[in-house]
Amino acid sequence: MIPLSVVIITKNEEKNIADALESVRDAAEIVIFDSFSTDKTLEICKKYTDKIFQKEWQGYAKQKQSAVDIAKNRWVLILDADERVTAELKNEIKNAIENDGFDGFYLPRKNFFLGKWIKHSGWWPDYTLRVFKKDSGHMEEREVHEKIILNGSAAYLKNHLEHYTYTSISEFIKKMDNYSSLSAREMEKNGVSAGIFDLTIKPLATFIKMFFIRMGFMDGLHGLILAVFYSYYTFLKYAKTWEMSKK
Numbered sequence: 553m554i555p556l557s558v559v560i561i562t563k564n565e566e567k568n569i570a571d572a573l574e575s576v577r578d579a580a581e582i583v584i585f586d587s588f589s590t591d592k593t594l595e596i597c598k599k600y601t602d603k604i605f606q607k608e609w610q611g612y613a614k615q616k617q618s619a620v621d622i623a624k625n626r627w628v629l630i631l632d633a634d635e636r637v638t639a640e641l642k643n644e645i646k647n648a649i650e651n652d653g654f655d656g657f658y659l660p661r662k663n664f665f666l667g668k669w670i671k672h673s674g675w676w677p678d679y680t681l682r683v684f685k686k687d688s689g690h691m692e693e694r695e696v697h698e699k700i701i702l703n704g705s706a707a708y709l710k711n712h713l714e715h716y717t718y719t720s721i722s723e724f725i726k727k728m729d730n731y732s733s734l735s736a737r738e739m740e741k742n743g744v745s746a747g748i749f750d751l752t753i754k755p756l757a758t759f760i761k762m763f764f765i766r767m768g769f770m771d772g773l774h775g776l777i778l779a780v781f782y783s784y785y786t787f788l789k790y791a792k793t794w795e796m797s798k799k
Contacts, residue, residue: 583619632715659712673778680699
C-alpha cells in the first residue's frame, strides 16, 4: 500500500475515471471531490472508495484545495481523471516519501495527444509538482493553470505519470475556448491589457517556439496541429482580454 492520499476532482468523467482509479487502487486513501456529475462517474468511483464528496464548481484551484483539505494522510498526490500512475512511478513515490528527505516531488508527465505520445513541442518531460506533504503545500489561487505552492524543498522523480489529454479535435477546441476565457479573466484581474502586438506577434511567437525551437516538427502532423492550436489559444486569450476591457 502507498502511504498517501490521492485526491481527484471530477465532473462527468465516466470515460476516464476507472483507469485513473485502477492505477492508484493500492493508495491508503482515495478522495473524490465531484461537481455533481450526471453520468456514471460516481457509480464507478464507489467501486474504489467511499470518500466521495460533492460541491458546486468553485474553480480549479479552489476545488482541488477543498479535496486536499479533506485528505487524512500526511502525504498527498493530486491526480487528474485523465492521468494514470504507472507501477514504476508508484514504487518510486513510495520509496521517496518513506525516506522523507523532501517536502514535495515533481513528476514527469508523458502527454498523449490524439493517441500519440508527444515527445517534443515542450510537452516532454513536462515536470509537475503533484506529491507533497499536506501541511507544506497549497494550491495557488488562479483561474486556470493552477499549481501547488510548496513551503519546503522538492526533488524530481524519474518515472512518469501518463496523461491522456485531448482525444479529439473537437474536445481540444472546446477546452481551448474555456481555458482562454479563464486566462483572459486572470489577466484582467492582474491589470494586463491587450493590444495589436499581443494579437499579432505573440501568437506567431507561440507557433515558432513550439514548432521550431521546441522541435514540434519532430512530432509530425500532431506537432503541427498543436503549434497551430496553441498559437490560436494565445490569440484567443488576448482577444478576450481586449473584449473585457471594452466592456
